[in-house]
Amino acid sequence: MSQPLVIIGFCVYVAGSCLLAYFFPQSVLAFLLVEGSLLLLYYAPASDMAKTILGSLVLLVLLPLLGSVNAYYLEIAVQIGIFIALALGLNIVVGFVGLLNLGFVAFFAIGAYLWAVFGSPHANQFIPGGFFPLSPNWFFVFLILSILVGALTGALLGLPVLRLRGDYLAIVTLGFAEVVRALVNNLDKPINLTNGPRGIAPIGKPPLFFKPWLEFFGLEIADAKLYSLYFYFLVLLIVFVIIVVTRRLENSRIGRAWKAIREDEIAAVAMGVPVVRMKLLGFAVGASFACAVGVLFAAKQVFINPESFTFMESIGVLAMVILGGMGSIPGAILGATGVTILNLQLLKGLSLWLNGLRQSGAVLSLPLLGDLSLANLPAQFEPAKYERMVFGLILILMMIFRPQGVLPSKQERQK
Amino acid sequence: MPSLKGFTGLDIALEILPQVLLDGIVLGFMYALIALGYTMVYGVLEFINFAHSEIFVLGAFVGVEVLLLLESAGQLATLHPAAILLLVIVTGMVISGLAAMALERIAYRPLMGGPRLVALISAIGASFFLQDGLRLFESLWRNTFYLNYPSLEFLDKNIPITAALVIPVKSLLVIITALLTLIGLHIFVNKTKMGTAIRAVAQDPDTASLMGVPVNRVIALTFFVGGALGGLAGVLFGIHYSLVNPYSGFVPGIKAFTAAVLGGIGNIPGAMVGGMLLGLLEAFAASYLSLMTDGAFGAEYKDVVAFLVLILILIFRPKGLLGETVRESKA
Numbered sequence: 024m025s026q027p028l029v030i031i032g033f034c035v036y037v038a039g040s041c042l043l044a045y046f047f048p049q050s051v052l053a054f055l056l057v058e059g060s061l062l063l064l065y066y067a068p069a070s071d072m073a074k075t076i077l078g079s080l081v082l083l084v085l086l087p088l089l090g091s092v093n094a095y096y097l098e099i100a101v102q103i104g105i106f107i108a109l110a111l112g113l114n115i116v117v118g119f120v121g122l123l124n125l126g127f128v129a130f131f132a133i134g135a136y137l138w139a140v141f142g143s144p145h146a147n148q149f150i151p152g153g154f155f156p157l158s159p160n161w162f163f164v165f166l167i168l169s170i171l172v173g174a175l176t177g178a179l180l181g182l183p184v185l186r187l188r189g190d191y192l193a194i195v196t197l198g199f200a201e202v203v204r205a206l207v208n209n210l211d212k213p214i215n216l217t218n219g220p221r222g223i224a225p226i227g228k229p230p231l232f233f234k235p236w237l238e239f240f241g242l243e244i245a246d247a248k249l250y251s252l253y254f255y256f257l258v259l260l261i262v263f264v265i266i267v268v269t270r271r272l273e274n275s276r277i278g279r280a281w282k283a284i285r286e287d288e289i290a291a292v293a294m295g296v297p298v299v300r301m302k303l304l305g306f307a308v309g310a311s312f313a314c315a316v317g318v319l320f321a322a323k324q325v326f327i328n329p330e331s332f333t334f335m336e337s338i339g340v341l342a343m344v345i346l347g348g349m350g351s352i353p354g355a356i357l358g359a360t361g362v363t364i365l366n367l368q369l370l371k372g373l374s375l376w377l378n379g380l381r382q383s384g385a386v387l388s389l390p391l392l393g394d395l396s397l398a399n400l401p402a403q404f405e406p407a408k409y410e411r412m413v414f415g416l417i418l419i420l421m422m423i424f425r426p427q428g429v430l431p432s433k434q435e436r437q438k
Numbered sequence: 439m440p441s442l443k444g445f446t447g448l449d450i451a452l453e454i455l456p457q458v459l460l461d462g463i464v465l466g467f468m469y470a471l472i473a474l475g476y477t478m479v480y481g482v483l484e485f486i487n488f489a490h491s492e493i494f495v496l497g498a499f500v501g502v503e504v505l506l507l508l509e510s511a512g513q514l515a516t517l518h519p520a521a522i523l524l525l526v527i528v529t530g531m532v533i534s535g536l537a538a539m540a541l542e543r544i545a546y547r548p549l550m551g552g553p554r555l556v557a558l559i560s561a562i563g564a565s566f567f568l569q570d571g572l573r574l575f576e577s578l579w580r581n582t583f584y585l586n587y588p589s590l591e592f593l594d595k596n597i598p599i600t601a602a603l604v605i606p607v608k609s610l611l612v613i614i615t616a617l618l619t620l621i622g623l624h625i626f627v628n629k630t631k632m633g634t635a636i637r638a639v640a641q642d643p644d645t646a647s648l649m650g651v652p653v654n655r656v657i658a659l660t661f662f663v664g665g666a667l668g669g670l671a672g673v674l675f676g677i678h679y680s681l682v683n684p685y686s687g688f689v690p691g692i693k694a695f696t697a698a699v700l701g702g703i704g705n706i707p708g709a710m711v712g713g714m715l716l717g718l719l720e721a722f723a724a725s726y727l728s729l730m731t732d733g734a735f736g737a738e739y740k741d742v743v744a745f746l747v748l749i750l751i752l753i754f755r756p757k758g759l760l761g762e763t764v765r766e767s768k769a
Contacts (some may be wrong), residue, residue, distance in 0.1 A: 123555050125562075183753045190486050190558055191752055194695060198490070205742045215736040334688070338562060345559060349689035412570035418563025422556050423548050 029069050033077060034278065037059060041085055048093040052330060055082075055364065057089065065353060082259060097251045103363045104258030105316055110343040110359040111265050117341070118350030118432075119278060120305035121285030122185075124195040124202025130310040132207060132332035132430030133176055134169045134317020136217060139327050141165065142227035148215045151377050173314025174307040181306035183298055200337060206331045222328025224322050229257065255322050255328035260301055261319060265312055269352055270407055272308065281305055282350070335411065339366075342414045345421055348428020357430050362417075366410055374407040451729060458725045459718070464609045464678065466717025468618035471671035472694030473701070473709040474623065475538075475664030481640035481704035483752035485554065488561035489541055491691020492568035494616045494663045497534040497672025498682040499572060501526045502585045509588050519592040527615065527673050534669025535662040541568075542661040547654070572684040584683045587676050601708025612674045619670060620710055626663070629708060636660055640704065689741065695721070696748040711760060720744055 047053045064078055090097030109131060116124045140146050142162065146155040146210035184195045211219030228250060237244065244252075272278045280301045283291040292298055321327050339362060347358025422426065472494050479487040504526050508514045514522065545564045549557045578582040597605045627633035639656045647653045675690070676682050685691040697716040701708025723743040728736040751758065 121555070123558065184749070187756060189554060189754055191756070193558060193697070194486065194692070194699075195749055195752055197692065198696075198748050202742050202745045205739070209735075222567045231568075249606050265767070341559070341562075398543065409570045409574060411566040412574070415563040415567030415570065419545050419567065422560040422563065426552070426556050 026069050026073065030077065031065050031072055033060070033064060033067060033069075034062065037081060037085065040363075041089060044089055044096070045092060048095075050213065052090075054096055054099070054155070055368070058360065058364065062357065074175075087255060090252065090255060091248060094248065094251050096254045099364075099367055100250075100368060101254050101258050103360050104255075104262050105320055105323075106340065106343060106359040106363045107262050107356050108258075108265050108316040109313055109340045110347070110355040111262075111269055112309040112316075113340050114309075114344050114350065114352070114355040115269065115272070115281075115305055115312075116309040117130070118346055118348075118355070119273065119281040119285065120302055120323075121189075121281075122302065122305070123189060124196045124306075124309070125193045125334070125341070126196035126203075127309070127313060127340055128332045128334070128336040129196075129200040129203040130173050130176060130313035131320070131336070132203055132329075134173060134314035135321040135327050135332070136207060136223075136317075137169055137314070137321075138162070138165045138318040139223040140216065141227045142322065143223050143225060145218060145223050157226045159227055160232075162229040162318070162322060166315055169314040169318045170311040171240075173311035176314070177307040177310025178303050180310075181303045185302045185306070197334065197337075200334065203333055204329055207332070217329075220329060222326055222330075222406040224326035227327050228325070229253065230320050239294040255321075257319060261316060266352060266356075273352070277304065279303065285350075298321060338414055338418075339410075342417050346417055346429060348431040351428060351430050351432035353433065354428050354430035358428070361416075362364065364415065370407045370410060370413070374405045377406065451726060454725055456600070458721050460603065460605060460609060462678040462718035462721030463714070464717070465721055466714035467612055467680075467711075468671050468675055468690070468711025469670075469694045469697045469717050470665050470710045471616055471674070472618065472690060473698040473713045474706065475668040476695050477698040477703055477706060478636070478660050478664045481700070481706075482636065482643070482657055483546075483550065485546070485550075485557050485663075486561065486665070486695065487538075487541075487546075488558065488691075489545075489565040489568055490538070490664065490668055491687035491694075492565050492572070492684075493534050493538045493541070494668040494672045494675070494691060494694075495572065495684060495687035496537055496568070496763055497530040497669030497684065498676040498686070499576070499585065499672075499684075500530040500533045500669065501673035501676045502587050502682060504529050505588050505590075506585075514588065514590070520592070522590070523611070526677075527670060530673040531666040532669075534672065535666035538661040538668070539658050541665075542658060547657075569684045569687075571748050576684070584681065587680045587682070589680075590677075593677065609677050612678055615670070615674060620666065623667070623706070625662075632656075632659060636663075642644045693741075693744050696744055699748060699758055702760040705758065705760050708758055708760035712758065716744060716747070717760075719747065738746070745752025 037060045043053035044064040280296045343358035344363045347354030475490045573583045635656045695711035701712025723740040724737040
């Protein structure tokens with residue numbers, strides 16, 4: 024197919040799906056079609072230039088426009104962005120360096136609490152003087168700070184444990200995450216650092232420094248809408264930066280060292296790769312991504328508590344990386360998008376649909392079992408509550424049938 | 439704990455010591471039973487059976503189901519207590535053992551020989567799948583997945599020893615059953631032909647296979663034995679603590695793994711020692727932490743203590759207290 028034809032076809036598809044999403048704001052499917060356009064673009068036989076332009080058109084113009092009609096779309100997009108950033112961070116540790124980290128969410132939690140404690144009035148409880156909440160402008164300082172804190176904690180955890188064998192390391196990282204969660208959960212006494220299970224609220228949002236400029240151009244947008252657009256672009260920016268950094272790292276001396284360690288540690292040592300230093304670096308880089316995006320998460324959620332940082336989240340992110348393909352950047356993005364949509368839209372949609380059927384008293388005619396009245400389905404049966412089952416199946420089936428993932432990295436494909 | 443009038447901290451500490459020891463021993467036996475499942479599988483396959491904690495929970499659920507079925511059949515009051523206990527324990531052990539075997543066949547065996555992370559990830563998937571699978575089953579079957587063990591009259595008695603120490607029959611049951619099982623396991627592994635085969639595969643599967651040991655069947659047997667021990671621990675856990683839900687295996691599972699590492703993974707006596715040590719440590723942390731820190735840190739830090747112990751052991755003594763008996767080739 025010639026390139027102009029591909030581009031025109033893509034534009035028609037995007038326009039069609041956007042119209043659908045515009046006219047059916049309740050429809051999960053319509054929004055899925057819009058999101059699918061990016062995947063389509065990834066596979067489309069067009070030049071990189073055309074792909075970049077079309078892709079940024081969808082991400083920078085169409086999605087925000089749709090989002091200003093239906094804020095829920097932006098909410099989903101922000102969630103996806105956060106998980107993409109997490110998956111890319113874990114992808115460095117698991118995919119590039121080949122170390123299984125089962126406690127990745129701990130770094131996310133550290134970042135989130137970093138901003139939550141100081142960006143809300145909570146810090147007044149242990150630092151006298153009434154300095155808190157810090158002004159919104161500090162948000163960006165903390166975003167930078169969180170990168171350092173993440174790298175530091177990653178290295179601190181890595182330093183003692185990186186000499187361990189692979190599966191021991193996995194359990195220790197799991198233990199580390201549980202320790203972090205237990206600390207966050209219980210450090211409301213003797214000094215109230217984290218407010219324990221009650222969580223922290225309200226957490227400050229980033230500054231709307233550009234509002235005067237918008238007003239200068241005569242754009243009056245309500246704050247709520249402005250914030251959801253703002254978070255969307257902020258996430259987009261962070262994900263973009265992370266993708267660029269990851270790609271640069273992947274093709275650098277460091278990235279090659281990581282992959283050498285992953286493939287054969289002894290050979291890597293023999294070739295003069297400083298294994299411990301490189302592993303530490305991988306741990307630190309992955310942790311700093313998670314920590315930075317944690318700051319953003321706290322600001323977006325306004326309220327956080329330890330419930331958001333369970334082992335479940337670590338496994339969710341791991342499932343994203345594995346589904347997409349370990350060590351593959353497009354894979355991690357696809358995996359994060361897929362799993363988030365599955366969780367937020369498909370499973371919830373299915374639950375709502377089943378509940379609707381149950382209430383309407385529909386009767387399902389099965390060929391062999393006879394008529395089954397859906398009203399008799401136990402109330403406990405809700406697909407949205409069985410995300411663990413779905414994750415578990417994804418992990419097992421992927422490991423048995425396609426361990427390299429849906430979008431494997433180039434090296435994996437060449438094998 | 440604020441110091442009581444007329445008592446110093448030390449007095450209180452001594453006062454509660456026997457009870458703390460008893461709690462620790464009960465917990466320790468439970469950890470030891472679960473840890474054996476981890477350590478035996480690790481011994482033959484060098485692989486962390488992450489779903490073992492769900493096999494343990496399965497045992498607890500089988501136990502409660504058997505008791506509830508007996509109750510609804512009106513047999514709970516008429517049958518002899520020993521018969522009820524035997525029935526519950528044996529059913530729990532057999533079903534858990536079979537489930538562990540099925541797990542090995544479906545989720546692990548196709549992956550053996552590949553990278554170890556692949557099998558571990560599959561095991562994590564299996565663990566999650568089983569948790570929600572159990573929840574789904576119980577939700578459809580009983581419309582709730584938090585189940586309470588029906589109270590058994592003969593188990594709710596206490597044996598007073600001194601004013602400070604009262605031994606509940608439940609604790610005694612845990613201790614006696616676990617002790618008998620551990621002795622039985624010791625004989626099985628060291629004196630029988632099948633036990634010898636398991637040790638041979640653990641030492642060197644290739645040579646064992648050359649000597650005519652059916653390696654795959656021995657691995658399946660190991661999963662069965664480990665699963666049955668986990669199931670027994672589950673039943674005892676249920677009887678002792680009453681309330682079970684599909685997710686209650688995660689923390690005991692991780693701790694039992696810690697115990698296995700503590701004793702030296704792959705090492706069967708090590709798992710028993712490690713389990714006992716961890717149980718005691720946890721009971722002491724739960725009771726004395728708040729006493730020692732004047733109430734600043736309480737029992738809620740017992741998990742933190744257990745995990746910190748794991749991290750410290752792996753750093754300073756990665757082969758455990760008794761040394762691991764895992765072949766070095768892949769280390």
